[in-house]
Amino acid sequence: MKKLVNEPKAVVRQMLEGFVALAPGQVLLDDETVVIRSDTPADPRQRKVSVISGGGSGHEPAHAGYVGAGMLDAAVAGDVFTSPSTDAVLAAIRAVSGPAGSLLVVKNYTGDRLNFGLAAELARAEGIPVEVVVVADDVALRDTVEPSRRRGIAGTVLVHKVAGAAAAAGLPLSDVLREAQAASAELGTMGVALGPCTVPAAGRPGFTLGDEEIELGLGIHGEQGVRRAQLQSADALVDTLLAAIVEDRRLATGARVALLVNGLGGTPPMELAIVTRRALAVLRERGLRVERAWSGTFLSALEMPGCSLSLLKVDDTLLTRLDAKTSAPAWGGEGRLAPERAPRPVTAAPSVSSAPAAKSPGMEKVHAAALAVASAFEASESRLTELDSAAGDGDLGISLSRGAAAIRALPESAWTNPSRALTSIGEALRRAIGGSSGPFYATALLRAARRLSEGPVDAPAWAEAFVLAVDAVANLGGAKPGDRTMLDALRPAADTFAQALKTGKSPAEAWAACVREAEQGADATARMQPRLGRASYLGSRALGVPDAGAAAVVVWVKALTPFIG
Template identity: 60%
Template sequence: MKKLINNPVSVVPEMLEGLVRLSPGLRLLSDSHVVLRQTQTEGVALVSGGGAGHEPAHAGFIGPGLLHAAVTGDVFTSPSTDAVLEAIRAVATPAGVLLIVKNYTGDRLNFGLAAEMARAEGIPAEVVIVDDDTALEAGPENAGRRGIAGTVLVHKVAGAAAAAGLDLAAVKAEAEAAIAALGTMAVALSPCTVPAAGKPGFTLGETEIELGLGIHGEAGIRRVSMASADRLTEILLDRVVAQKGLRAGDKVALLVNNLGATPVMELLIVARSALASLEARGISVERVWAGTFLTAIDMAGCSLSLMKVDAARLARLDAPASAPAWTPGQVPQRPAKPTELAPQARVLGTSSPRFEASLRAICAALSEAEPKLTAMDQAVGDGDLGISLERGAAAILAALPELDLAHPPAALAGLSSLLRRVLGGTSGPLYAVMLLRASRSLTAASSVTPGAWAEAFAEGVQALAQLGDGRAGDRTMLDALLPAAEALRTALAGDVPVSAAIAAAASAAREGADATAKMAPRRGRSSYLGDRTAGHADPGAEAVAIWLKALADLP
């Protein structure tokens, strides 16, 4: 187990101390795991909490317009009745206290008993139970639906109602109505590890994921094979929409929640998918949140929450609030229209079978080589080359009907524009400048002969070298391109068949690419790795050798 902790026993107090020291509006109740506002207010006070491991919930949502206090137990363990009662006493006002509790047996017992004891002391106290997990069916044979990430939206609705001055019964009624309008579904890509346990709470196969699991790593409704973000988003939303009876014309708030270890990149992809799916269903997303709100320690995965809204509930969600982990909901923007191909790459309705076959062969070779190039780049770079070139190949294939293949200068200019836009990193501008200079060279030629192609290739390689400030021996793609260009030009000057000249170029590129394994890198990301690149060929040079070999293999 690798975790940035000191001792599993001290995780909770040290975590809470860190939160409070970073949050001027919060303080710790002496000798307890209770966090509360520095300054309390009149009116109904809100208390929530539960086991640690769900950060930033629950203490991260303490502040004006939200909670007044939160009680934290040990990791995935309900806080004690006495701790909850301490929190109630610390924030109680004559207007009373509302406890917002997730539907887990330990939380219901400890928060419920504390409320009963508070009432015995003369403190008005009420409890609402959040049970937003649509993965489970509520029934007499189980403890009912669990409370999960949608709880955060209940905090917001109740907090706004309390801040507006409503009495305890009215705040409770709004909270219960919000709970009834709320549904959540989660998916886990990996288990989580409780610090004290030191190992994951369950195991998943290499391609397995868990649908509908709880926030403590409890089993979900089923295990399935990994699927695309779009497909998984559809599965989650299908369940929530069906369970909550949502239909076209309904308005909702959407919460896209990180379960702990999901990269922002992936969470935003899911958010995009969820918005598109709901729009396609005719369900209007009035507000959306995407981020880390209620987690399961270090679990990879996410949950999607939908809360049906009307004007009044939307006003509660929009009401001013401030807390360490709270961010205002956003009105989702309409998707941008896809960018069209550059004008020089538009349809001219003509084609060249040989030129088209060459492009298709190059694209097929680069797509097939993606795993190899990715692995090579992971060893000496940032690991994106194979994926980038595969993306470029797919874009070229899609654009073939729109390229003027009968006029190579125009087609090369179109390809330059296309790759400049779709290829990331250094590959995009380098291949783009090579194609653009080659286009200019062919334009200047009196006719498009094999010799003109060879000259265009050589000039394109020189443009690439100038832009990248590179030369032979730097351990880059130039170590394959430069000898290939020279071999092609020399072979054609010797009046050999075109096929033999291309084969000579491909052979020279292969020798050049293989030689990079013994070179010290002087350009690109590999230059930062020094001796660690020894024995590894440059992936950019390898890619050149691969697509030239594809050309040489054409009949």
């Protein structure tokens, strides 16, 4: 187990100390793992209705992240995935409650219900009015247990917001309870996990998944879901989750909803944004009005990769509560959506006209050669990705695959003469490939294209264009042979091709020598200390693996072999 912890038994206290140190609006009680608002009136008679929640730790930013004006007055933290003790809950009630009373927001787990429920009874015996709302929003269990026994999961955060806003508005306890219950009754959530998480005290994952397996309908405590399935695309998973929620909640066309896209702890914002995009599209296709939406990590399961989707059917009252201001540090903001916009048309590059033009002789072979390079890039994607991941950022394979698609998409008018073809390919690669490969290849091809526009296009002209293209790459990147870059394959290949032609070799023989030099140059990079690019950050750790950029050069020079001569 690799985690940034000290002692597993100290995790919760030390975590809360770190949270509160950065939250001026919060205070951590000395003797309990309870976080309260720092502006809680000392005189209980001055306190409004307080809203309290909590549960096991490992769900961060829940629950302490929602302590603030307009949300929770206190959060009670238990050990990781373990309900807090009755005494801790009672300490929270005493710390923030007064004659106006308290509402406890409890997720529907046995330990939470028992400990929060007993604390409520003890507080009532002390004269503190206490009510409890139990959240059971997990629609994945709709075919397994009765509704009252479903788990409470990420949608609970929306109940925190509604109840906290109602209390902040000065409503009596009975009305705060009524609004929280109304929100809970209109709430549905379902999650998917791409992998397990590891509880610090256990030291091992709660379950195992194959490379192509996922868990659908899991809870928030590292447990397995209701069923295991094969890995699917993000869009397909979103469709599955939303279909279950919409069906269970009986959301009809025209219904107004709020959407919560929640990461389970190990899901990057990139993937959550992709999920959000699809979720909004599906809901709109179903005729639902998405009034508010949030995306982020709101209630996690340690480092579990995956997400959950929550839908809350709203009316004007609930929407007012969701829109109310809060100082809780983990709340996701206003949740307002950008207006729907029509997609902008993609305009073609002005340099490549679709108008017909006369073709130079041999352009069918040039076109076929370019398509062969595209096929070679696509076939080599996984290998180039593997090489680039070992000493770079891992994007070369997919970048060149995008470049291949751009080459295939060029119009027929791009293939009228060699100079125009190379210019068109260069511009296509510039637009399609990010990172460093796009500018390098575009610059090289544009430089070569200029040379081919200056006179007859024969083998020596192609050779000179190749040398000039390599010069352009060297000038742009500042590299030289021996630096462990694509130049270690490019420079010997171009120089050998040109020299072999000058000594009387046929183009086919000269190109065969060129390919051999490219291969030897690429192989040699495995023994070179990197001096430029991301590999230079690794130093000697990059040794033993050929440079991916040099390996890519070998891919395309070999692909051109059948067309030379």
